[in-house]
Amino acid sequence: MAKTTRTPPPISQETREHLLTLIRSTTEPVTAAQVAKLLTGPHKLSEARVAPILDEFVAQARLKPIPPKTAKGKPRFWDRDSVELGRLLITATLEKKGAVSQSELRKGAKSVSDADFLAAFQSLIESQKLFEHPPLPKKKSSAFGIQPPSPELYLRDLGIQLSQTVAQLVAAKVPAEQLRRALVQLVEATGVSFNANVSRAPAAPPEPCVTDLVALIRRIEPGADNGALVASRDLRRAANLEKTQFDRAVLELASQGRLMLHRHDFASGLSEIERNELVTDGAGTYYVGMALRRGVTG
Amino acid sequence: MNPFRDTIVSSPWAACVDVPEIQSDVFQECLQGIHQVRTSGRSASLLIHGAAGAGKTHLLSRLRTHLTLQAPSATDRDECLFVWVRLQASPRMIWRHVRRTLVEDWFRPVRGQRSQFERILFHRLADIRVATGDLEPWYEYMLDTDPTALDQLLDDVAESLFLDRNTTIAFKHIAFGRHRRDLRAWLGGDSLPEEALARLSLSQDEGTDEDREHEARRVVLMLCKLAGDGLPIVLSLDQVEALQTSVGDRDGLFAFGQLVSTLHDETSNVFVIPCVQSSFATELKDKSRGADYDRMTSLGARSLATLTRSQAEKLIAARLSLAGPGFMPPPTTDALWPLDPTDFPRLAAVNELTPRRLLATCADRFEVYVKQASSSAVIDVPPDDQPATDAEVIESSADSFLDDEWKSRVEQALSASRPERTEEIVRHGLPQLARLLSPHWKPVRDEQLPDIPLVFEEPSGVRTGVSICTQANMNSVTALLKRLKTQFTPDRLGRLIVLRDGRVPLSKTAKVASQSLEQLVQQGAVIAEHSAEVYAALDALRELISESKSGDLSRDGQTVLPDTVEKWLCQHLPVGLRDFVDSILGKSSSADDSLPLESLATLLSERPIVPLAEAAVALNSTEATVVALIQRHPDRARLLMGPPAVVFRVDGDSLS
Numbered sequence: 015m016a017k018t019t020r021t022p023p024p025i026s027q028e029t030r031e032h033l034l035t036l037i038r039s040t041t042e043p044v045t046a047a048q049v050a051k052l053l054t055g056p057h058k059l060s061e062a063r064v065a066p067i068l069d070e071f072v073a074q075a076r077l078k079p080i081p082p083k084t085a086k087g088k089p090r091f092w093d094r095d096s097v098e099l100g101r102l103l104i105t106a107t108l109e110k111k112g113a114v115s116q117s118e119l120r121k122g123a124k125s126v127s128d129a130d131f132l133a134a135f136q137s138l139i140e141s142q143k144l145f146e147h148p149p150l151p152k153k154k155s156s157a158f159g160i161q162p163p164s165p166e167l168y169l170r171d172l173g174i175q176l177s178q179t180v181a182q183l184v185a186a187k188v189p190a191e192q193l194r195r196a197l198v199q200l201v202e203a204t205g206v207s208f209n210a211n212v213s214r215a216p217a218a219p220p221e222p223c224v225t226d227l228v229a230l231i232r233r234i235e236p237g238a239d240n241g242a243l244v245a246s247r248d249l250r251r252a253a254n255l256e257k258t259q260f261d262r263a264v265l266e267l268a269s270q271g272r273l274m275l276h277r278h279d280f281a282s283g284l285s286e287i288e289r290n291e292l293v294t295d296g297a298g299t300y301y302v303g304m305a306l307r308r309g310v311t312g
Numbered sequence: 313m314n315p316f317r318d319t320i321v322s323s324p325w326a327a328c329v330d331v332p333e334i335q336s337d338v339f340q341e342c343l344q345g346i347h348q349v350r351t352s353g354r355s356a357s358l359l360i361h362g363a364a365g366a367g368k369t370h371l372l373s374r375l376r377t378h379l380t381l382q383a384p385s386a387t388d389r390d391e392c393l394f395v396w397v398r399l400q401a402s403p404r405m406i407w408r409h410v411r412r413t414l415v416e417d418w419f420r421p422v423r424g425q426r427s428q429f430e431r432i433l434f435h436r437l438a439d440i441r442v443a444t445g446d447l448e449p450w451y452e453y454m455l456d457t458d459p460t461a462l463d464q465l466l467d468d469v470a471e472s473l474f475l476d477r478n479t480t481i482a483f484k485h486i487a488f489g490r491h492r493r494d495l496r497a498w499l500g501g502d503s504l505p506e507e508a509l510a511r512l513s514l515s516q517d518e519g520t521d522e523d524r525e526h527e528a529r530r531v532v533l534m535l536c537k538l539a540g541d542g543l544p545i546v547l548s549l550d551q552v553e554a555l556q557t558s559v560g561d562r563d564g565l566f567a568f569g570q571l572v573s574t575l576h577d578e579t580s581n582v583f584v585i586p587c588v589q590s591s592f593a594t595e596l597k598d599k600s601r602g603a604d605y606d607r608m609t610s611l612g613a614r615s616l617a618t619l620t621r622s623q624a625e626k627l628i629a630a631r632l633s634l635a636g637p638g639f640m641p642p643p644t645t646d647a648l649w650p651l652d653p654t655d656f657p658r659l660a661a662v663n664e665l666t667p668r669r670l671l672a673t674c675a676d677r678f679e680v681y682v683k684q685a686s687s688s689a690v691i692d693v694p695p696d697d698q699p700a701t702d703a704e705v706i707e708s709s710a711d712s713f714l715d716d717e718w719k720s721r722v723e724q725a726l727s728a729s730r731p732e733r734t735e736e737i738v739r740h741g742l743p744q745l746a747r748l749l750s751p752h753w754k755p756v757r758d759e760q761l762p763d764i765p766l767v768f769e770e771p772s773g774v775r776t777g778v779s780i781c782t783q784a785n786m787n788s789v790t791a792l793l794k795r796l797k798t799q800f801t802p803d804r805l806g807r808l809i810v811l812r813d814g815r816v817p818l819s820k821t822a823k824v825a826s827q828s829l830e831q832l833v834q835q836g837a838v839i840a841e842h843s844a845e846v847y848a849a850l851d852a853l854r855e856l857i858s859e860s861k862s863g864d865l866s867r868d869g870q871t872v873l874p875d876t877v878e879k880w881l882c883q884h885l886p887v888g889l890r891d892f893v894d895s896i897l898g899k900s901s902s903a904d905d906s907l908p909l910e911s912l913a914t915l916l917s918e919r920p921i922v923p924l925a926e927a928a929v930a931l932n933s934t935e936a937t938v939v940a941l942i943q944r945h946p947d948r949a950r951l952l953m954g955p956p957a958v959v960f961r962v963d964g965d966s967l968s
Contacts, residue, residue: 276590
């Protein structure tokens with residue numbers, strides 16, 4: 015009796031799409047064998063039947079071929095490319111080990127090529143998901159972490175040295191005021207500012223308010239009802255309106271007598287960015303700020 | 313006379329026409345602030361913002377007038393002291409500037425009243441005197457009949473206040489009316505000759521620049537303490553913008569913040585009123601330390617309101633009352649006359665009408681009316697609907713205004729010129745002058761050179777230091793010169809200029825000072841002596857720039873902008889000031905060897921007439937440098953004042 019060969023049923027379009035969805039949901043590339051294991055129920059397929067479908071998806075650019083993990087490993091497939099895989103591996107290493115050197119990161123991503131690793135590395139730096147930590151004293155190379163470096167580690171030695179110097183100056187009867195001023199100037203000369211905005215920044219930005227700028231003025235400046243000035247810049251940022259819309263709204267309130275405008279006499283001396291933060295009537299007049307006319311309600 | 317023409321209140325000490333309804337709310341807040349300081353025994357500060365021409369100085373003038381005594385000093389009335397400081401000063405001399413101004417204001421005679429120092433005296437004596445009755449007659453009586461007992465009372469005052477020896481003696485000199493001129497100079501921080509100090513029985517240890525600043529701070533705090541809690545001091549700080557010698561300069565605002573914080577925290581009777589232009593408000597907030605800004609606004613921040621129609625009517629009426637009996641207004645019931653019916657709606661369209669803008673328009677309308685009234689000719693009213701922009705109008709007519717302002721300010725500065733003020737003038741004015749003429753020289757700070765307050769650095773890194781040696785006290789001069797010898801080392805400075813003032817020569821007996829000066833010259837230092845005229849011109853320069861920055865320079869009601877002033881200065885600066893800069897920064901500064909005549913000649917061969925601004929760009933130089941070059945070579949090129957200023961070629965062809 016002749017042996018009959020059963021022709022496997024054709025793979026349905028639904029199974030193909032299911033397979034694709036499965037691969038898209040994985041957190042790393044998968045081999046054909048891994049895909050076959052993931053398929054269950056009516057979509058169950060053998061590795062041999064999955065492989066040609068994966069090749070087909072690659073040919074259609076719906077999946078990307080990813081090199082094997084090891085020299086003896088099997089090809090892998092993913093909906094993302096090797097650079098994305100590199101980013102994933104770098105991030106995984108950082109989450110596991112904390113800030114490490116670039117060579118450590120490379121070790122953790124050895125399954126991607128050098129070029130893809132570098133591309134992934136650069137893109138993480140540029141997107142500020144990876145931060146270089148300058149070498150600490152007595153270290154030769156930089157490290158890389160998912161957060162900017164902690165300043166305390168870098169300033170510790172300086173702090174010890176500064177404390178000693180300050181103690182010497184205090185002992186030498188340097189007036190406290192003079193010392194404080196010199197220290198503040200020293201720090202500010204580095205570009206770190208002690209300015210008012212830093213210390214007085216609101217805990218949370220005011221919510222955008224399209225219609226009620228007067229209420230927003232009161233929220234920004236508690237003394238607004240007593241005539242305190244509110245800078246156009248601050249109100250604009252808080253209002254979060256489109257520029258011309260904001261300017262029109264302010265001018266309208268002013269013409270209604272609810273606001274008093276303060277003209278900037280020297281707007282031409284400002285940079286383009288600074289000037290754009292002022293309110294303008296579009297005819298060359300700029301207003302640096304405004305105050306509520308006393309008696310304004312609502 | 314046009315009663316609307318005068319739109320600037322130059323000082324709160326000057327009388328001015330007042331309409332109490334205008335800015336009445338902020339005025340009341342000031343009075344409340346004084347009351348709070350008096351009752352709480354704690355100093356406080358109220359920051360005032362205002363657009364240019366909104367009336368900041370006018371408000372201070374009203375406050376000063378309100379606080380001026382209308383009757384003999386008495387402790388049963390709430391009295392106050394007043395100080396107005398225009399911050400036209402180097403940030404590193406801010407305490408010395410406040411000290412000098414405070415002392416001058418407290419010695420200032422006001423309408424036949426006692427000086428403020430004398431009021432302090434009366435209040436202090438009233439605290440401890442044993443007699444009853446009117447204070448001033450009692451004081452006069454004590455002075456005439458029992459000076460010993462009066463002296464003893466003053467000792468008691470000093471003891472109760474823990475006054476130091478110098479302050480106690482100075483206080484007694486005030487009480488007995490002794491050595492008034494020298495005392496005023498000593499209290500103001502002027503260097504005095506040893507003989508004068510001996511007469512006063514006072515000492516003066518000038519020390520380094522830091523020491524002197526620290527001493528000024530100490531004296532200001534001591535004088536505040538002397539005034540006492542029963543006599544609050546209104547300390548108005550005007551023209552804060554003038555502390556910045558360049559755009560983005562942080563030193564000025566840092567020093568200002570520290571000044572306010574110290575006054576706020578270390579005195580108990582000072583009501584500080586910093587006044588700034590609205591356009592400076594953001595910068596002040598951004599660049600001040602948070603803690604300092606908190607103190608500046610411990611009683612809040614207030615902005616000066618724009619004019620309502622009713623206020624405008626009252627202001628116009630008040631000004632018209634000054635027109636004189638010969639003036640006949642037209643028969644009209646319009647309270648806004650001389651404005652046209654369309655003027656007010658236009659000026660106040662978006663609620664930004666300041667008194668200065670109102671008065672400027674009134675002045676124009678008034679002038680037209682007077683001309684029409686005095687002749688039968690019909691005069692066209694100048695179209696005023698919408699000038700191109702304020703800046704353009706000002707640019708086109710500012711030259712002659714600035715020319716007049718310059719002459720009058722130089723004249724005033726010269727008449728008020730004293731060698732004691734030379735250091736303040738140079739330290740505030742020279743960086744601004746250098747920025748105009750030699751922008752490539754950058755002012756830098758070197759804490760290792762405490763007696764060389766001005767250091768300029770070339771792009772090559774070469775540094776020139778300037779020390780000002782104008783003290784009248786020869787011991788101080790000697791000590792300074794000795795310190796300079798050690799500070800002037802090649803690793804820190806390429807050149808050292810020691811500025812002297814010809815009005816304060818070294819005395820014949822100051823042999824060590826002379827020797828030190830000679831040794832400094834041997835070390836390579838340059839001793840530069842300039843005339844009072846040069847310092848007066850520098851004083852006028854810094855004043856003009858400061859006032860334009862603060863919105864206090866106005867022509868016909870329009871604010872004259874800082875860049876207009878600086879452009880004008882570049883083009884009209886007297887040779888004496890250019891030479892002054894040359895003597896300090898070298899001939900290459902304003903003369904700028906980097907710009908050879910040939911470059912200009914080449915440019916003019918291609919374009920015989922070229923706007924100055926374009927010439928500067930084409931030559932990769934500054935307008936000031938191009939102007940300086942033209943001034944040195946009038947046979948090759950000339951300048952035609954604009955605007956816009958143009959450079960043109962002078963040669964046989966063009967002349968023909």
